[in-house]
Amino acid sequence: MIDYHKLRNWQFADVEHTYRIEDTIHYALALGLGHDPTNEQELQFVNDYAEGQPVALPTMSVVLGFPGSWMADPETGIDFPKILHGEEQIVVHHPLPSAGTVIAKHRVTRVVDKGPGRGATITYDKDLYDKESGQHLVTVTHTTFARGDGGFSSTNGLTDPSLPSPAPMPQRAPDQRVEIATLPQLALMYRLCADRNPLHSTPSVARAAGFERPILHGLCTYGIAGYAVLAQCCGHDPRRLKSLSARFTAPVLPGDKLTVELFNEGGAVLFRVRVAARDKTVLDCGRAEIAF
Secondary structure, three states, X not given: OOOHHHHHOOOOOOEEEEEOHHHHHHHHHOOOOOOOOOOHHHHHHHOOOOOOOOOOOHHHHHHOOOOOOHHHOHHHOOOHHHEXXXXXXXXXXXXXXXXXXXXEEEEEEEEEEOOOOOOEEEXXXXXXXXXXXXXXXXXXXXXXXXXXXXXXXXXOOOXXXXXOOOOOOOOOOOOEEEEEEOOOOHHHHHOOOOOOOHHHOOHHHHHHOOOOOOOOOHHHHHHHHHHHHHHHHOOOOHHHEEEEEEEEOOOOOOOOEEEEEEEEEOOXXXXXXXEHHHOEEEEEEEEEEEOO
């Protein structure tokens, strides 16, 4: 069972992560960029021919400074096989360099008991700093749904308050709709960025987990949605994307055609991602803050 004090005060070692221009290019390719090799706006993210290129996508911050499978440590008290990735957010303070070394500092910020049989949520932040300049680049907030850990506060009442639910999506037609066909091999490409979980690469493991075949990484879908926002709402300029958050609601299969629906709402861009062929919303309650 979760020990609230122990989990809230979990100690992380700083993670130093050096990435190359080739890694920046591979991340963009692993989202499907470059499918039109003559598109100059996409080429800035996947080509190193011109000075200042490649430009790093803001969502690449989610694969930098990975803290490892710390939730699998028995000392956390987390029922690790029953966790699901719930939500992800990035807040961009300064653009990521095309290559460099970052220092990642992690801290648990919220542990919420949803009640017996209802699970718990665990939120932790990752702050990325440029090693050379010390500049604070990005804050990544990761929320995990721990399905097997509800009721941990019953003995001492210790739990953090729940965050307000995200604003519901508008009940109207989207202002923009973007269709993106994912590559059948996309999960095999994306796993080289960070997450080597065999659920995304090995058919027997995927079937044992209840899927017909390996599924796409949720953070790959998140990155695809982030690029759609960047392309449609930021003029392909990463400096204009200030934050991006979304909730994971269903898996994507490599080869699925994604529909990104974008809504201009109250100075922000709200979005969701659907797989029309299965009538599934796979990413919901998305919100992007844009510098206009």
